[in-house]
Amino acid sequence: MSPLMPHAADPVSLIAALVAVFGVATLVWLMIAAGLRESPWACASVAGANAMLGASFLLHDALGLTLPLHYWWSDLLSLAGFGLIRLAVPLVGERPAPWRLVLAMTVAIGVLSARFTGGPDTLPHKLLLYGAMSALAMRSTLDAWRLLRARGLNARAALVLASPLAVVGLLLLARPAEALLAPGSTADIDVASAFNIAWLWASLVLALLINGWIAFLLLMKLVLEIRRLTERDPLTDALNRRALSEAIEAEHSRQMRGHGYALVLLDMDRFKQLNDTLGHAAGDAALKAMVTVVRPCLREVDRLARLGGEEFCVLLPHTGIAGAALVAERMRALLAAHPFAWDGRDWPLTASFGIAESSRQDESATEVMRRADQALYRAKAQGRNVVQAVELEPAR
């Protein structure tokens, strides 16, 4: 025995611990599904998976509960448990879950395994059962990876976060592999062989990891939702004014180190008239259309925000007045060329643009904003649908 493992673990106690872990997890997931009503179907299927896996270990005759056909029940329950995990991952991502397929697979394998004559410890039986569970786990890994990628994680982080399920899949293959490599020496899981002890420990750790992992996915979903709600304008999904102010302040402090930036103010023309003529819903649709049209003109580092009403602002880091004028002119032309209709009535969408670049003489970002505002005022005065710039007067 190594100094870290001073006691030989007892397989029956490990099975009892597994039952306790699955039991508590079932209760907690049910509580989250019923009490918090957050992703209730995902939580309910995770609760179901825990309950079935727990019951599958509980039915093991090592714990002294014997039912007729308990091996068969035990196998079927663990298979159904992995089926539910397969369903839970898309449900967390609010996508349809393939429950018909999973149900059909569980029933088919259940019927097949009941017809095997050689007993539960034969190789074909193990291959079929554990192979199916492993396939479910591997498929869930793929789903989880896609879900995490869709949430904006990079490939490596998504791989790390999806890996616990893949390890479960490999662990499940270990039992038929053992039967294949060392035929005749296979023992039921309550026999204290080194392989069994290691397998049970691994199952315990993974049971905990998988539950912790699904909780982490749910919490991540909530955190991203909160971030979106606090940073974004709910109508257009552009940044809100506060998030833009923070970005501009950060950019302005970099300006002291020689990185200039430019601001583009854009204001939709005749917006009040549009609202009064076609109604508020048309006004909302026009704002959304404007954001969709101008967004492709922006780089990854640029920030588009709604300041309020029909007024928007773009922050262009590392950009001078000439670059900003190009961007603004492209946005103006695209918007003017974009057809917009409401209830069959065409309405020309145009906007006026005011641009200004930062300078080392600016004490704060407010002065850049003030110049952009002056430029916008000038653009409006010139008859709208134009780009205007206000440059800093040379210091005397």
Added chain:
Amino acid sequence: MPPLDAATLLMVIAVIDAIACVVWLALGQVLRIAPRAARRISAYHGLLALAWWPALPAAMERLVALPLDVLSAALLAAGVRALMRVRYRAWDIAAVAAAGLLATAATAGDPDLSTARAVSNLAGGVLALMAAWDVAAGAGFRAGLTSVVLLPYLVLASGCFWRAGGLLGWMPAGLDLAGLAANAPLALLRLVVDLTIATGLVALVMQRLIARVRHLTRRDALTGVLNRRAFEEHLARLQAQAERGRGHAVLVLDVDHFKRINDELGHAGGDAALQHLARVLGETLRDNDCFGRLGGEEFAVLLPDTDPDGAMRVAERLRQLLQAQPLAWGDKLWPISASFGVATMRAGDAHGRGALARADAAMYAAKARGRNRVLRAVDEADLA
């Protein structure tokens, strides 16, 4: 049921705590969820994992295992307090932990470990009760769920007290508890208690985030009053009651000369004016009056079970309050006023929008008559 092995179960507890330690580190450091509470809870699980791992030689129990027990219980109580945001100071927790550690140290000369174990159990029990107190005060669950979350703390505390009583010889013979290392059923119970504490804490965090999402989706970000969608939900709910014959009133108000305020004070000044209005009016409304921002400088209030005259009185009171409290901006006071329109809800309106439209028209009429006044919707005056 076959006999279980206590040492194996203790190792399982240690493994569970080690994993919980990692999960809380990830929550706090990667997702930035309640970082301070997450650090404490992670440390609690980490210390507990060390304390339970049976690799510690028995001779180290007084020096390492018992102090670790007390410290981890203190970290749990401190973590729960940070998570619940009920209070911020943790002097009481530190005092109990220090007393427990000192009393354990004071038994150093005693070759028998019973007193030291009893002291550590007593301190652990008191700290578990303090954590339970904070959970009860701060959990936003319904009573049933809160008691489920509380249960493991209470079981833990009573187990600690029972064991301490047995060690000190206060229990009748035969009723004292053997230690976890020699008591497999108790070790299994401790495993379940630790698991429920760990998962209950995650559930509490989840509940807090969900509450935050609900708040953000229902509230206007600038003023904190209901946003338009949430207000319209309340309006539709009250309309359903109006169909059954109850009398509710709707009040619409719009800040006077808001464009001028914006032009003179800038956007930040305009925002401050709206926040000022929401604060002044929000303080005086009843709890079940729904106060919402319809957009721009337009607000609305739902007054349940209020007749037209009552609603006029409320509106007049709000108008006077606003007029009496100018906005402090820069080093000057800026007078703020608003025009009010009042209408009552009637059966037959779709989603209550009719009442809102009538109140809106009355508000515009008030603007036309010179602003800073309250008007009742026209046809209501005829009905009255």
